[in-house]
Amino acid sequence: xxxxxxxxxxxxxxxxxxxxxxxxxxxxxxxxxxxxxxxxxxxxxxxxxxxxxxxxxxxxxxxxxxxxxxxxxxxxxxxxxxxxxxxxxxxxxxxxxxxxxxxxxxxxxxxxxxxxxxxxxxxxxxxxxxxxxxxxxxxxxxxxxxxxxxxxxxxxxxxxxxxxxxxxxxxxxxxxxxxxxxxxxxxxxxxxxxxxxxxxxxxxxxxxxxxxxxxxxxxxxxxxxxxxxxxxxxxxxxxxxxxxxxxxxxxxxxxxxxxxxxxxxxxxxxxxxxxxxxxxxxx
Amino acid sequence: xxxxxxxxxxxxxxxxxxxxxxxxxxxxxxxxxxxxxxxxxxxxxxxxxxxxxxxxxxxxxxxxxxxxxxxxxxxxxxxxxxxxxxxxxxxxxxxxxxxxxxxxxxxxxxxxxxxxxxxxxxxxxxxxxxxxxxxxxxxxxxxxxxxxxxxxxxxxxxxxxxxxxxxxxxxxxxxxxxxxxxxxxxxxxxxxxxxxxxxxxxxxxxxxxxxxxxxxxxxxxxxxxxxxxxxxxxxxxxxxxxxxxxxxxxxxxxxxxxxxxxxxxxxxxxxxxxxxxxxxxxxxxxxxxxxxxxxxxxxxxxxxxxxxxxxxxxxxxxxxxxxxxxxxxxxxxxxxxxxxxxxxxxxxxxxxxxxxxxxxxxxxxxxxxxxxxxxxxxxxxxxxxxxxxxxxxxxxxxxx
Numbered sequence: 186x187x188x189x190x191x192x193x194x195x196x197x198x199x200x201x202x203x204x205x206x207x208x209x210x211x212x213x214x215x216x217x218x219x220x221x222x223x224x225x226x227x228x229x230x231x232x233x234x235x236x237x238x239x240x241x242x243x244x245x246x247x248x249x250x251x252x253x254x255x256x257x258x259x260x261x262x263x264x265x266x267x268x269x270x271x272x273x274x275x276x277x278x279x280x281x282x283x284x285x286x287x288x289x290x291x292x293x294x295x296x297x298x299x300x301x302x303x304x305x306x307x308x309x310x311x312x313x314x315x316x317x318x319x320x321x322x323x324x325x326x327x328x329x330x331x332x333x334x335x336x337x338x339x340x341x342x343x344x345x346x347x348x349x350x351x352x353x354x355x356x357x358x359x360x361x362x363x364x365x366x367x368x369x370x371x372x373x374x375x376x377x378x379x380x381x382x383x384x385x386x387x388x389x390x391x392x393x394x395x396x397x398x399x400x401x402x403x404x405x406x407x408x409x410x411x412x413x414x415x416x417x418x419x420x421x422x423x424x425x426x427x428x429x430x431x432x433x434x435x436x437x438x439x440x441x442x443x444x445x446x447x448x449x450x451x452x453x454x455x456x457x458x459x460x461x462x463x464x465x466x467x468x
Numbered sequence: 469x470x471x472x473x474x475x476x477x478x479x480x481x482x483x484x485x486x487x488x489x490x491x492x493x494x495x496x497x498x499x500x501x502x503x504x505x506x507x508x509x510x511x512x513x514x515x516x517x518x519x520x521x522x523x524x525x526x527x528x529x530x531x532x533x534x535x536x537x538x539x540x541x542x543x544x545x546x547x548x549x550x551x552x553x554x555x556x557x558x559x560x561x562x563x564x565x566x567x568x569x570x571x572x573x574x575x576x577x578x579x580x581x582x583x584x585x586x587x588x589x590x591x592x593x594x595x596x597x598x599x600x601x602x603x604x605x606x607x608x609x610x611x612x613x614x615x616x617x618x619x620x621x622x623x624x625x626x627x628x629x630x631x632x633x634x635x636x637x638x639x640x641x642x643x644x645x646x647x648x649x650x651x652x653x654x655x656x657x658x659x660x661x662x663x664x665x666x667x668x669x670x671x672x673x674x675x676x677x678x679x680x681x682x683x684x685x686x687x688x689x690x691x692x693x694x695x696x697x698x699x700x701x702x703x704x705x706x707x708x709x710x711x712x713x714x715x716x717x718x719x720x721x722x723x724x725x726x727x728x729x730x731x732x733x734x735x736x737x738x739x740x741x742x743x744x745x746x747x748x749x750x751x752x753x754x755x756x757x758x759x760x761x762x763x764x765x766x767x768x769x770x771x772x773x774x775x776x777x778x779x780x781x782x783x784x785x786x787x788x789x790x791x792x793x794x795x796x797x798x799x800x801x802x803x804x805x806x807x808x809x810x811x812x813x814x815x816x817x818x819x820x821x822x823x824x825x826x827x828x829x830x831x832x833x834x835x836x837x838x839x840x841x842x843x844x845x846x847x848x849x850x851x852x853x854x855x856x857x858x859x860x861x862x863x864x865x866x867x868x
Contacts, residue, residue: 262711288713300708302701303769304816312694313701317713319694323722327695333693334499380713396777 202435204445209239213276215416216292216384217358221260221270222440229258231440234270238384238416243406245419245427247451248437249460254420255297257437258386262294264285276293277381291383295373295390297420302363307353307372310361311344314379344354347375350406350412367398371405378413385409387419399423403430428452475618476553495829502822509821510681518635518674531673534743537781538676539734542683544728544773551759552768552816553691554616554723555703556624559632561731562754564612566646566747568732570607570658573667576600580668587668601670605679605736612732613725620724624717639755646747662748664739671740679737679858683730684770690726699723703768714735764805771819 195398204300205214214237221234231253246254259265272279276291282290285408288307293314302310326333333467348354351371356364361372370390377385389398390406408418421427427434428448436444436451438460444451451457497505517534520526525532547561579600580586589598615638623634647656660665690696698719701709710716739745761780774855783801787794805813827833 191484240526264707264711268649283717284710285713285715287709293713294711296708296711300711302708304704305697305700309697309700309759313697313709313714315695316710321694323690323695326695327689329689337693376712 193270194208195279201360203436205237205239206242206432209242212240214238215240215275216261216418217314218261219271219273221257221267221272222266223256223260223268226347229440230350232269232338234260234437234440234442236418236435239381240416240420241410242391243410243417243431244353244433244435245431245448246425246435246437247422247427250352252437253440254437255388258294258388261386273408285317288382290369291381292386293377293380293382293384294386295370295388297379297388297392298374299366299369301361301364301372301376302460303360303370305361307348307361307364308344308357310372311347311427312340314376315340315343318358344379344396347379350378350409351375366393370394374405374409383415385417387417387421387423389420391423392419394423396425399426402426406430476512492852494832495826497822497829505821505825508558508781510677514674514677517677521673526816533782533785534673535671535737536675537778538673538680539737539741540761540777540781541774542678542730542734542757544765544777545687545770546734546761547686547729547758548765548767548770548773549687549691549699549723549727549730550768551762552773553696553699553703554720556720556724557632557759558623558727559626559637559752559755559759560619560637560639561727561758562750562752563635564728564731565735565738565754566642566745566750567615568608568612568641568735569745570608570646570735571590571611571732571741572604572663572728572736572747573664573745574657576604576670576740577664579603579673587666590670597670601675601740605733608736608739609729610831611733612735613729616725616728616796617721620721620728624720625723626826636752639750640752643747643750644853646750658745658747661747665744665746667739667745668745669740669743671737674742676737679733681842683733684774687726687730688770695719695722704850720811760802762777762812764812764816765814768816769818772812772814772817775814820848820850 214431216236216238218234218236222232223230228398234257236244246257248254256265260267262280263272263286269282274287274292274383279287279290279292294431298363302313305313319340321330321333321336321440324330345354345357348357351368351370351374353368353375356368356372361369364372370393374387374390387406391402394402406417406419407430409415419427420427431448432445434451435442436454443456443460444454446454483630517526517780521531542563543565547558550556550558568745583596583600585596585600586592590601619635619638623631626634647659647661647673650660691699698709698714699722701712701714702716702719740811756779761777762773764778764780767858780798784794790797809815
């Protein structure tokens with residue numbers, strides 16, 4: 186991991202509570218959320234959530250169970266309509282857009298509990314992700330016009346190239362539901378990548394993985410960032426992954442960000458230790 | 469046989485484009501060959517059927533039953549889009565069938581008057597009649613598709629039981645409208661309870677099965693395209709599909725409308741087959757009957773729908789001699805299937821003749837591989853699947 190540490194960028198304060206890596210400074214943040222909040226009845230699940238993500242930033246969101254991490258993902262992707270605040274993707278407001286439209290705008294996500302199209306093959310799962318880039322008309326597909334064949338061949342090849350990233354080409358014709366657990370998690374990431382996102386949201390990508398697999402996942406996350414030049418925001422409980430791969434970490438407790446900074450800063454922040462271990466943990 | 473094996477192994481070295489299957493060097497049929505094989509099977513089936521009817525081997529009554537088999541195949545396969553592929557449970561398929569039937573019949577009858585075509589011309593056959601037939605089916609299908617759109621947009625916001633009830637109510641509304649629309653409009657359109665009569669017998673064995681083949685082809689090609697994948701994705705996981713950029717509202721409505729369209733086409737054929745359309749025929753039981761075919765055959769399996777539609781149409785006819793007991797037998801068959809094979813006869817398995825041929829070419833059999841090995845085993849095995857291929861010929865060509 187020493188290589189990672191060398192690569193870790195200097196963080197700059199942009200607009201108070203937000204931090205982005207120095208290399209992304211001067212470019213418009215790809216994802217911005219301002220004063221985002223949602224109430225479920227009387228319960229405030231998330232309140233005053235702010236984020237500005239640099240174009241190639243990897244950041245993490247941690248927090249105790251029930252802190253509202255997944256709710257934030259659901260707010261960013263419009264699964265829930267925020268009660269307050271705005272989400273800007275590349276400067277465009279996502280308010281009023283459907284979940285699919287938000288995906289077309291450039292946010293892709295994976296799920297905490299794997300949600301694959303389990304009866305379809307691995308290749309088809311990825312092709313569904315490419316769906317919004319395929320342009321053939323229904324009748325062209327039904328009548329098998331040349332444009333259909335051209336497009337199918339093009340995107341099948343693209344899908345297989347994408348599968349190569351995680352060395353999954355050999356699974357291309359396997360039913361997704363029959364894949365081993367780790368491969369299912371990887372496929373979910375590939376399916377999200379197929380939609381050519383600008384921001385990738387990963388909800389506990391390392392859940393259920395052993396240390397070796399987590400290590401591999403860390404490398405892959407960085408590889409995806411470098412290859413696709415996208416921003417990645419991940420929720421994770423596995424601290425080795427968060428500390429190893431994230432450039433910025435935000436800590437969420439009771440729906441509020443209580444600390445933000447580099448992994449090193451976070452590890453030593455008394456407020457974070459308190460949130461995880463209770464008041465006695467702070468000495 | 470012994471020549472083949474080394475060739476199969478050498479292939480990937482020669483062509484870099486050979487797709488890598490599980491076995492590495494898996495020989496595949498080129499696309500045109502796949503289509504040609506299926507087209508030839510359809511032709512053979514049609515020619516044999518037509519010869520048997522002309523030669524008198526199939527009686528007039530039997531050929532009418534065959535026409536109905538074809539009509540029910542279309543109905544089951546089209547309902548399968550909404551139930552098997554999309555994963556919803558609509559109960560109003562008879563409604564779409566009735567709209568299509570009336571639309572087609574009224575169009576053809578009215579056009580006959582203006583074009584001066586008589587019912588006899590349909591029997592002897594003329595180019596105008598062919599055009600009228602195709603036009604009628606398209607009009608019937610479009611009428612049903614419009615109804616599908618109108619009902620689909622609000623109904624598809626609901627799920628499960630609620631969708632079932634709203635579509636059920638819709639088909640009842642259609643039935644009542646067909647019954648009473650004449651007195652509302654003030655002129656004769658549907659003929660009310662007495663029914664719409666004077667429909668020429670434009671349906672024959674030949675054109676029913678051409679339509680069956682076309683419908684099965686179109687549904688198959690739709691499902692094996694980006695549109696079909698989006699529909700299947702919604703069935704497998706709606707939340708994930710939406711997050712992956714599938715416009716769920718659009719694709720649900722699309723599946724529903726296409727399903728309604730083909731039900732309308734089947735309704736048009738039905739009108740020509742029976743010759744009289746009565747609203748009472750398209751009641752709740754008709755929808756259930758079609759749904760039973762889909763569930764029995766296996767949701768999501770086109771061949772399953774084809775087989776069970778054939779079986780469930782012929783069974784009551786075959787049991788006509790024991791008419792008191794036939795509904796009991798029918799019911800017992802359903803109960804047994806649901807107890808022993810709740811996922812339907814074929815589950816979601818779909819038969820592909822090309823896949824069978826590919827397996828034979830690669831010596832890849834369920835009972836073990838004889839791929840690189842030589843000797844008698846692959847030889848003996850080679851003949852067996854070809855027999856099953858013959859047996860499945862009828863359903864295969866209808867299924868493609």
